[in-house]
Amino acid sequence: MTDQTPAPQPPAPQVWPSLRATDARALIRFLVDAFGFEEVVVYGEGEQVHHAQLAWPEGGGLMLGSARPEDEDDKWPLRPGHFGAYVVTADPDAVHARATAAGADIITGLHMTDYGSRDFAARDPEGNHWSFGTYRGEPRPTPPPAG
Numbered sequence: 001m002t003d004q005t006p007a008p009q010p011p012a013p014q015v016w017p018s019l020r021a022t023d024a025r026a027l028i029r030f031l032v033d034a035f036g037f038e039e040v041v042v043y044g045e046g047e048q049v050h051h052a053q054l055a056w057p058e059g060g061g062l063m064l065g066s067a068r069p070e071d072e073d074d075k076w077p078l079r080p081g082h083f084g085a086y087v088v089t090a091d092p093d094a095v096h097a098r099a100t101a102a103g104a105d106i107i108t109g110l111h112m113t114d115y116g117s118r119d120f121a122a123r124d125p126e127g128n129h130w131s132f133g134t135y136r137g138e139p140r141p142t143p144p145p146a147g
Helices: 024-035 092-101
Strands: 018-021 038-045 048-055 061-066 084-088 105-112 118-123 129-133
Touching: 018 024, 024 038, 024 048, 024 061, 024 092, 038 061, 092 105, 092 118, 092 129
Parallel strands: 018 061, 084 129
Antiparallel strands: 038 048, 048 061, 105 118, 118 129
């Protein structure tokens, strides 16, 4: 008899890093092909992306859209190429191999950090910086007992 318990699903993201891109559709393809993000939804017309959501298979995700002309009344004026993120992965070697095979610009090769994480960093075609590694952050402090 085998255990048929489904694998636990990562929790739904509660914080959504967001960025803008000059060519959002090309950036989506790159993030999926080179790093392994999963396309969840893309809303837009033609080359314009109004909203896209990408999931990270190990939990979390990001949102992105097309940059808008500077003269437009933009309530979210993020400039393309000025984003950076650290993405936790259990297998940075596999992500690195995938990124390299897809032609990503590796700016820091695989290495061990002084805090015990296996990391590498890459730049996407828009100029954004992505670090991938095993460091999951420090545990949250335990809140004091109520009362």
